[in-house]
Each structure stands twice: as C-alpha cells, then as structure tokens.
Amino acid sequence: MSKFVQGLITFLFCLIVPSAVLLTLSLLDVTGGVIPPLIALAIGGGFGLLYGLEAALLNIYDLESPLGWLELVVDLTWSLPNTLFGFVVGNILYIFFGTPSRTDSEGQAWISFSPRGAGGFGHSVLQTLGTVNLGGAGQHERQHLLQARVLGPFYLPFVVVSYVVTGTLQLAWTLLFGWWLALLGVRDKAYLRPPSNSAVGGFFGWIYYATPLELLGYGLGNP
Structure with missing residues (x-):
C-alpha cells in the first residue's frame, strides 16, 4: 500500500x-x-x-x-x-x-x-x-501515548486527580513538617524533591514525578 x-x-x-x-x-x-x-x-x-x-x-x-x-x-x-x-x-x-x-x-x-x-x-x-x-520519544513519552490509549476517556480525569492528590500531599508535608525540619537544619529544603532523573525539579517536580502515570513511565522507560 x-x-x-x-x-x-x-x-x-x-x-x-x-x-x-x-x-x-x-x-x-x-x-x-x-x-x-x-x-x-x-x-x-x-x-x-x-x-x-x-x-x-x-x-x-x-x-x-x-x-x-x-x-x-x-x-x-x-x-x-x-x-x-x-x-x-x-x-x-x-x-x-x-x-x-x-x-x-x-x-x-x-x-x-x-x-x-x-x-x-x-x-x-x-x-x-x-x-x-x-x-x-525521550525517556518515556511513548509510555504516555500508550497510557492514554489504554485508559481512554478515563486518562485525562485520572491525570487531573493525580496532580490534585500529589499537590495536596506536597503542600501538607511542606507546611506541617518540612518547614520545621528545614528550620531546625534537618533538611536543606522544606519541600519534597524528586530524584535526579526527573525531567522537572524543585517544588513542582515532586508533584509531577509522584503521580502514578509518571512513576510508571520512569519505571518502564521507552518501550
């Protein structure tokens, strides 16, 4: 053809x-x-x-x-x-x-x-x-393509909910525990940080990295 x-x-x-x-x-x-x-x-x-x-x-x-x-x-x-x-x-x-x-x-x-x-x-x-x-393709971009095809109409809602959950956990940790630990010198940063292989760093980096689909993507890499 x-x-x-x-x-x-x-x-x-x-x-x-x-x-x-x-x-x-x-x-x-x-x-x-x-x-x-x-x-x-x-x-x-x-x-x-x-x-x-x-x-x-x-x-x-x-x-x-x-x-x-x-x-x-x-x-x-x-x-x-x-x-x-x-x-x-x-x-x-x-x-x-x-x-x-x-x-x-x-x-x-x-x-x-x-x-x-x-x-x-x-x-x-x-x-x-x-x-x-x-x-x-990068580290795991085709994994996201496959995830969307498998989850179909549930993919986008799942992504949104995942970011809400990890964002809430990051804020709760930073405000309730991380701030005090950083103040006492136990931690150099109050917020949770992603590993070095994360494409996004800093405060938002952990919110991004800790979502289930990103964890799966980083775990499996490219197909």
Missing part, C-alpha cells in the same frame, strides 16, 4: 469516525444534552478534517500493519477525548517551540514536533498530549 493511499484512508477515517462517535453519544444522551446532535457533528467534522489532514500529511499511521489500524481506530473512538485534547492544545502550544517532523512522526502513530533552538522545552523537557508530542 503506497503512502498516498495510507494517507488518504487515514484522512477519510478521521473525517468520518469522530463525527459518527460524537453524534452517537449525543443521540444516546450520554452527554446529558450538553452537546446537541448538530454541534456534535460540527465538532467531530471540524476536528476530523484538521486532524486527518495533519495525520495524513505526516503519514503517522502504518496501515500496512494490524497495529497501525488498531492505533487509528482506538485514537478515533475509545481514546478520542485524548486525541482531540492533544490535537488542539498540543498544536497551539508546540508550534511556538518546534515544527511538525515527518521523520519523527511517519509510521509512529503520533504527531511529533521537532524542537527549535538548543535546550529548554522540547530538549531537556519533553511532553506528550494525546497523540501530539514535542521533542520525540
């Missing part, structure tokens, strides 16, 4: 499937009437058109393999909230730090931005939102 045909099939799937999924959810009243059918079609069609174009031009799905088909179907159905979120937020954010890379995206089932400049966001700190990435 030529790359042109793969890109065309990817585009058509992206154009049709998200609209069908959102319309079905609307008609079944899964959204509680928040998204009427016509709005569901508009959102699905608009997203599908733009995501399909980007995914097709970069040939991100290898449709010569069963895995490529599975990734395409999952991204447009079970993991659609993550794909939509990553496409919108990732493209808006990452365009300031890099450019879409065909080399890092083709056949990899994600849209990867190659960072500009030297150092900083996209170099020492990589990020993946849904199927949109900045900086390449």
Whole structure:
C-alpha cells in the first residue's frame, strides 16, 4: 500500500469516525444534552478534517500493519477525548517551540514536533498530549501515548486527580513538617524533591514525578 493511499484512508477515517462517535453519544444522551446532535457533528467534522489532514500529511499511521489500524481506530473512538485534547492544545502550544517532523512522526502513530533552538522545552523537557508530542520519544513519552490509549476517556480525569492528590500531599508535608525540619537544619529544603532523573525539579517536580502515570513511565522507560 503506497503512502498516498495510507494517507488518504487515514484522512477519510478521521473525517468520518469522530463525527459518527460524537453524534452517537449525543443521540444516546450520554452527554446529558450538553452537546446537541448538530454541534456534535460540527465538532467531530471540524476536528476530523484538521486532524486527518495533519495525520495524513505526516503519514503517522502504518496501515500496512494490524497495529497501525488498531492505533487509528482506538485514537478515533475509545481514546478520542485524548486525541482531540492533544490535537488542539498540543498544536497551539508546540508550534511556538518546534515544527511538525515527518521523520519523527511517519509510521509512529503520533504527531511529533521537532524542537527549535538548543535546550529548554522540547530538549531537556519533553511532553506528550494525546497523540501530539514535542521533542520525540525521550525517556518515556511513548509510555504516555500508550497510557492514554489504554485508559481512554478515563486518562485525562485520572491525570487531573493525580496532580490534585500529589499537590495536596506536597503542600501538607511542606507546611506541617518540612518547614520545621528545614528550620531546625534537618533538611536543606522544606519541600519534597524528586530524584535526579526527573525531567522537572524543585517544588513542582515532586508533584509531577509522584503521580502514578509518571512513576510508571520512569519505571518502564521507552518501550
């Protein structure tokens, strides 16, 4: 199958499937009437058109393999909230730090931005939102891609809850214990700190590192 045909099939799937999924959810009243059918079609069609174009031009799905088909179907159905979120937020954010890379995206089932400049966001700190990435595979970015596909619509809520929990623990420790220990000279910092291999350091670094999905990502590394 030529790359042109793969890109065309990817585009058509992206154009049709998200609209069908959102319309079905609307008609079944899964959204509680928040998204009427016509709005569901508009959102699905608009997203599908733009995501399909980007995914097709970069040939991100290898449709010569069963895995490529599975990734395409999952991204447009079970993991659609993550794909939509990553496409919108990732493209808006990452365009300031890099450019879409065909080399890092083709056949990899994600849209990867190659960072500009030297150092900083996209170099020492990589990020993946849904199927949109900045900086390449790195330490464990493809783990987040897999996590989103496995957890589907529960992925984003789980991430938010995880940060709330670790943020609360960090604040409680710092205010109730760490401050006193630092004052007595037992600790050099009042707050909990992540290990040296964490991409993010300082006060927020432990909040980030201690979330379950990050612990899993650092534990397993790249697939």
